[in-house]
Amino acid sequence: MGDVNASKTLFRRVAAVAAAAVAVIGLAGCGGLTIPADPDGTLQAVSDGELRVGVSPDPGLVTDRGPDGGTPTGSLPxxxxxxxxxxxxxxxxxxxxxxxLVGMLERGDLDLVAGGFTSDTPWIDQAGITRGYPEIEGADGREIVLLVPLGENAFLSAVERYLDEEVGSR
Structure with a gap:
C-alpha cells in the first residue's frame, strides 16, 4: 500500500510541475509579457521623448514659474x-x-505630477503614487510622493528607482 501512495504522490508532483511549466510557456508567448507593465506605454512614450510634468507650488519644494512662464525651481523640479x-x-x-493637475493626469494630459503631495494624499484613487521620500530637500519631515497615471507600473518603478538613488527610500 505504501508504494501505491508514494506513486500517487510522485505522479501528483510531476503533474503539478508540468502544469506550471505549461503555464509559464503560455505566458511567455503572450506578446513578450513584461512585469511591471504600462498598459498605456508611458515609460516607452516618454523615454527619448517628451515628459509632461505638472507642478503645484509648495514652499521649500517648488517655486512658481514666474510671470515669464519659465522653468519652475526647487528640489522637486x-x-x-x-x-x-x-x-x-x-x-x-x-x-x-x-x-x-490630477484631472490632467487622469485624462492623460500629464505623465508626472510634483508638489507638496505626501504619502497621505487624498488623490490615491485618481493617481499612482511613489513611495514616500522624507529626505527630499524642503520636505521638512513630510514623506513626499510624486503622482503618475494609474496602472503605469513600469513608469512608476522607473521614477522610484531614480528617487531611491538620489534621495534614498524610507
Missing part, C-alpha cells in the same frame, strides 16, 4: 529634471492647482 535626463526626455512643464 531638480529631481524631475534629473529623472528626465536619465531617460533622455525633454520636459514640458504645466503649473496648476493639485485638483487641476
Amino acid at each position: 531638480d529631481l524631475v529634471e534629473g529623472f528626465a535626463d536619465s531617460i533622455d526626455a525633454e520636459i514640458e512643464w504645466t503649473e496648476g492647482s493639485e485638483e487641476t
